[in-house]
Amino acid sequence: NAGVTQTPKFQVLKTGQSMTLQCAQDMNHEYMSWYRQDPGMGLRLIHYSVGAGITDQGEVPNGYNVSRSTTEDFPLRLLSAAPSQTSVYFCASSRGGRDGYTFGSGTRLTVV
Amino acid sequence: SQELEQSPQSLIVQEGKNLTINCTSSKTLYGLYWYKQKYGEGLIFLMMLQKGGEEKSHEKITAKLDEKKQQSSLHITASQPSHAGIYLCGADRTPTYKYIFGTGTRLKVLA
Numbered sequence: 001n002a003g004v005t006q007t008p009k010f011q012v013l014k015t016g017q018s019m020t021l022q023c024a025q026d027m028n029h030e031y032m033s034w035y036r037q038d039p040g041m042g043l044r045l046i047h048y049s050v051g052a053g054i055t056d057q058g059e060v061p062n063g064y065n066v067s068r069s070t071t072e073d074f075p076l077r078l079l080s081a082a083p084s085q086t087s088v089y090f091c092a093s094s095r096g097g098r099d100g101y102t103f104g105s106g107t108r109l110t111v112v
Numbered sequence: 113s114q115e116l117e118q119s120p121q122s123l124i125v126q127e128g129k130n131l132t133i134n135c136t137s138s139k140t141l142y143g144l145y146w147y148k149q150k151y152g153e154g155l156i157f158l159m160m161l162q163k164g165g166e167e168k169s170h171e172k173i174t175a176k177l178d179e180k181k182q183q184s185s186l187h188i189t190a191s192q193p194s195h196a197g198i199y200l201c202g203a204d205r206t207p208t209y210k211y212i213f214g215t216g217t218r219l220k221v222l223a
Contacts, residue, residue: 004154033211040121042114042200043155043213050209058210090154094211100145100157101202101211 002026006091006104013081013111021076021107023091031094032074033058033101034066036087043090049074081111115139116201116214124220130189133217135201137182144184145202146175149216155200191221 007022025032033048035058045058047066055066063085065077074093078085088108092101119134135144143162147155159168164179172195175186188195201214 031209031211035213040215042116042118042215043202045210045212048210056209059212092155092211098143098160098162100147100160101155102157103154105154 004091004093004102004104006089006107008107009105011107011109013078013109015081015083015111017081019078019081021078021089021091021109023074023076023104024072025074025093025102026072027093027095027102028071029093029095029102030071031096031101032068033092034064034074034076035090035092036060036085037090037106038087046076046089078109083111085109086111114215115205115212116203118199118201118214118217120217121215122218122220124222125191127192127221127223129191130187131191131219132188133186133199133219135184135186135214137203139182139205141177141179141182141184141203143204144175144177145204146173146184146186147200147202147213149198149200151197188219191219193221193223195219196221 004025030051034046035043049055049068091104094101145160146158149155161177167176172189177184198216200216
């Protein structure tokens with residue numbers, strides 16, 4: 001199994017540009033989440049989903065949109081990139097219960 | 113401030129020494145999860161604690177949950193360089209299904 005696949009691994013954007021970070025899982029997990037990791041801040045939840053067609057906001061949702069049209073895919077859209085969105089982004093999935101989350105390898109995004 | 117606070121923020125120990133990392137929640141804990149992150153990589157799930165007093169082990173790593181204190185501790189016995197990385201606690205915020213993380217503890221083990 002591939003697990004959780006994130007693309008791209010690295011990205012540089014100019015301020016004001018938009019882009020989509022891709023996330024796909026092949027484990028038939030219902031729960032999926034997007035996090036950003038900044039130095040000294042741990043992981044902060046951006047958006048999450050408990051199943052296809054169901055999404056909700058996390059701790060830091062502003063400037064990001066998500067959709068969940070299938071169980072497998074959970075893309076994260078940056079609407080108008082800002083330097084404050086420079087971060088490492090992680091996608092994760094879980095089947096819930098006592099299982100932990102399986103993480104992707106991350107996308108390192110720089111906004112100049 | 114974050115709902116999950118970890119201490120210490122960073123730790124440097126000599127190989128072979130024992131160490132403890134703490135995670136304290138400002139809200140009721142329904143489940144507490146521990147993860148390890150190697151530098152520049154994604155997180156790896158270590159273990160999950162649900163009941164007060166529960167204790168679990170994964171190789172030389174032991175975690176306990178104190179439900180009354182809303183706190184969990186992660187203890188590493190006889191640390192090795194392979195234990196180096198960032199340790200994060202995570203919590204399930206039932207019934208919202210939000211899954212949040214602590215601030216992280218950066219561990220360095222000197223050979």
